[in-house]
Amino acid sequence: MKLTETLGPDEDAISAIFSCPECGHQVAMLTNSMETQLVKSLDVKIGRGAELRGPMSVVRTSLLDAPETVSEGSAGGKCPFTGAVKEAFAAGEDVVWTEAARERLERIPEFVRPMVKRGIEQHARDQGIARITEEVMADVRTTLGM
């Protein structure tokens, strides 16, 4: 999915619209930064579907390694949310996950998921694969024993 548009703020909420580059399907996320962070601090997963949760998920995933300027947003710009979205999408633009592959990735326990994701994306880059499918995941599992 690609971030295509942001709307708002509208009553303190921002809408971020994502589009699938292949089929054009659009998904909108509605949130504001304080709500997002409050929910995050509860350590709950937002969205349908069960989540396999590893130990110490708050500490492992939310602890900031290096200090940043406290008085200003880290991602630049006036809107912290759009900055964070851009930052998140900047990292993995060269490979695209299919919906089925992403669902399969989501079934992997959370505490090893980032490592597995990085390994699969690196394999895809090494093999010149731009689109990660379930077949690519199966190939990685066979080749690398993941």
Added chain:
Amino acid sequence: MKRYGDLIGDGGSNVLEQVQAQARRLEGRLADVSSIVAVMSGKGGVGKSVLTVCIADALALAGRKVGIVDADINGASVVRMTGVGDQKVVYVPSGAVPATSRLGVKVMGIDLFVDDKTTPVLWKAPTQKDGFTWRGMMEMSAVREFISDTDWGSLDTLLVDLPPGSSSLPNLVDVLPKFSGAVIVTLPSGVSRLIVERSAKMARDVVQAPVLGLIENCSYHVCPHCGEAEALYPDGDAEPLAEEHGIPFLGRIPFDPWMAQSSDRGVSYMQMHRDRPAADAIDRISKAIDAASTSLSQALN
């Protein structure tokens, strides 16, 4: 497109069930922990963390199975004081394996997760600005994780080293499914006396948690040459204060520079200096805490 106000319920996330699952996980984790004791103080700098470590060591030397949670996220010191700073948290199917001191005390704290111990604890967020709305919840979630996600095994006592201030106890008690009681540490100064009253009232009247006792730290200094005890503060005897509030007075601990040095070096003061007057006082206090928390836990179970 749906607007924010169009969303019904939590959109299928089932946040309530997730929060309830956290509570069940915490309850299951503490099933084999006999007693949970919070060490608190009204103000900072009274030696609460040093005493927590010394009490844990005294209990461990007496053959008890002990763990410490450093709940002071922004002033964490227990990892260093117990000498486990070079250990890394290992994840196994049953949870996170805590660091273990030379005496077998299991330790969990934020310093086990950061490489640079001088870096202030900050949480990832779109911005740190306006963090007052969520930072406290983030820290409490981390403390809850330290307790619920650590593979403590079977413990006689889990000590929780709370951050200074009277608000930290109700936060902890809200999270825990069971709680044995709090120990309050103070100095024999007028200011400490004033603030410890606030903590005592918070524990007893607001949280309605058992207070196992009051410890007066740095009460006096014993001359290493002649053995004469000399008071370090002109006023502020904590014993009448304890009596006034119906709290057991657990004892006075003399000031000992060796205690600070042991803490700085991550070696056990209670093991290395067990013949010192302060070690003797801590040993007696630890036995009193152990007896009180055990009887309270048995009564509650």
